[in-house]
Amino acid sequence: MIRDITIGQYYAGDSLIHQLDPRTKMMGVLVYIIVLFLVKNPWWYLLCLGVILILYYLAQVPVSYLLKGLKGIVLLLFFTFLFRLIATPGTLLYQWGFFSVTEEGIVKAIGMTSRIALMITGASLLSYTSTPRALADGLEKAFSFLQKIHVPIHDMAVIVMIAFRFIPIMLEELNVLMDAQAARGAEFEKGSFIRKCKNVFTILAPLFLSTVRRASDLAMAMEARGYTGDKPTSRMYPLTYGKNDKLAYSVIFLFLALSFFFTIV
């Protein structure tokens, strides 16, 4: 289960989508999500699916990655579908005891499930095509106006970057610890609630310690390489908008305008 986590999974490439400025892509995802919530007509979902497929194709990310992103939320999707299906009032189609399936229920169930699935696939594309560093930089730049009211936005960007760097390492370590304690007879699935809690502690304590150890090592390595946190820094690849970004923004806003037009009219 733990190995299924896909956050911060960058799919290295040099496609059109990879080259876009992270801010453009973030704006794109934002607009895309707004549109998904705005539209009522189910045909729009099909259109969005088409858009996503085209984008995955342009990004040269294999479709298997699209599905991989969904794997983590398969349960969520299933229950969304189920509850919408049996708990929406309307024209009755089938009754089974307390539960009833209605015409509206089917439509809503399909709509809601596809909305969530589409949202996740869109957001995954952002993380597949932008390095965590680019995302952090993008966030920093996009929210740099907050610096004026003394929000330490640069520090936050560094924190985000380090988090991305260390999530996989800590997951790996968690796996090692679970294996090690399992080798000493610990069972994480069986036993009473108290026993389970005790077993979790046997993992959390060493994990916490090693995290502190790592943090202190990392702080020293950063300091040794001239990080102070208060001096201005530069970027190897500063974020600049290119021609494609302008084009992308036009497409994004056109998409937004169209969806407004069709849903309101």
Place this chain on the structure above:
Amino acid sequence: MINIKNLIHKYTVWENDNKKSKKTALDGISLDIPSGCFIAILGPNGSGKSTLAKHLNVLLLPDSGTVWIDGKNTRDQEKLGEIRNTVGMVFQNPENQIIGTSVEEDVAFGPENKNLPSEMIQKKVADSLHAVGLLHKRKDAPSRLSGGQKQRTAIAGVLAGNPECIVLDEPTAMLDPKSRKEVLNVIHRLNKENGITIILITHHTDEVVQADTVILMDKGCILRQGTPKEIFNDLELLRQVKMDVPQVTELACRLKKRGIPIEIPVLTEEQLIRALRGTCSNGLKLEGEEPKDISGNLKKAGDTETIRPQQEERRVLLKGENLKFTYGKGTVGETKVLDAISFEIQEGDFIGLIGTSGSGKTTLMKHLNGLLRADSGEIYFEGRNIYDKKYSLTGLRKEVGLVFQYPEHQLFGKTVLTDTMFGPLNLGMTREEAEASAKESLKLVGIDESYHSVSPFELSGGQKRCVAIAGVLAMEPQILVMDEPAAGLDPETKRRIFELLEKIKKEKKIAIVLVSHHMEDVADYADKVWVLHQGRFLLTGTPKELFTQVGLLQEIEIGVPQITSVTERLMEEGFPIESPAVTVQEAEEMIIQGFRRGEQHDS
């Protein structure tokens, strides 16, 4: 370049609650390091090497005395940036010093902190990566690099700051032999071609033989400073601080004692071969040898032969048949890790499982106690199939004890005793039984009773590892599997751990599987070796049988003990040796015998 005068550094140690005391880490160090040198600082754990290194990068400030870097006093706050530009630092753990989420991002971290223009950063990053030979990996995520590549990335990160000096704090302690070689090559090249001053801190004596100056440290003082030749001339001193010497150095010393006129110290294989070639062609006669001694030793060497027929009669504990295992089935990252592995572990075996990183060692190890389940193939414990639905895997985990790498990082207990009792309690022993078993195991690993109620985190590194091993032993397994039990330890602690293994084997009569990438350890202790390469057993047999295949082992980058390699080369030179030696003692006898035969031939 670097000037140290009377440097004293004291750490504050918190004893229980509010009491604190000072522990002296550096006690009056004075040192001059000229520009462009290759300096090696050698010393056991706790000798103050790392503390000294941190002073050079102003990560610590002196309690008394002064450190000048390029004429700048490290106490001078304003010069801090400049000093850190001059002296770069590479740390031990490759994982914890990489900041970026890709190779080039990490290398750019230093220059970015200096607020340099983008084009300049890009150029520096490319140049530095080129210098360490990683330019083709620039976009890769650090998690996809090998240990050696990670350390080279860290070196590139330091290089991007244009340092005049690089301090490396045990950069190879956590690496396999192949990665170690890569990193050392890069360091030496930077020293020779770019004229960068290198300060290498290590406890591997074989890494220091090529240095210009060696500084031997112990207990916060400089014991001796000199060329490698001078240092290795005094084996007594090295033993006194519990340092190893390279196998060829030791061999040369022993040969000299036996009357072969070799100029000591010998530091490299080439030197030994040259020296022996010289004595051979001079046709010198041996003096002061004792034939009695030789026969005694020969018998010892033959011991393994006499034991072997008995081996067949011993009980088979664990048996694997045709195991196959693939990671990430059905995904892009699908990799075949085990490919038709079959094996047998008998009572009283000491098996060395050898392979480079990524050969499948750890995966195979996890199959032995059912942590991983093979895709196909069967494993039998005492004749019962462990993949049987009714078979209790918890029961198997009691019988096959697994000690992972750096087991001290897996401790969690409030006290040493409760931590050790964790396994036995999980396996259904009563409190009394568990406690008795835990106490016995702790005694066996040499942790005496006064430590029982101490928190395991207060122990030294070596002690912690012993406690972790006791935690597995307390389950009273019949097979003990250990993954790199000596990783990151200094030679003395390492020897203690291996002696402990021998003792455990003798007293508990259990089979031991030692997973390692260090051929030396395996050659000395194991009586059977399995060489794993790309998920298959490439070779199996006794160390002796195996190491006759020097060429093959070197080809798959496992390497052989230095002594094996040097005797093999002597054979090629036409020296009268029958087969490559596995231990120093064996080589000594072989060479002496060779000389004697040559003598008889002459007369």
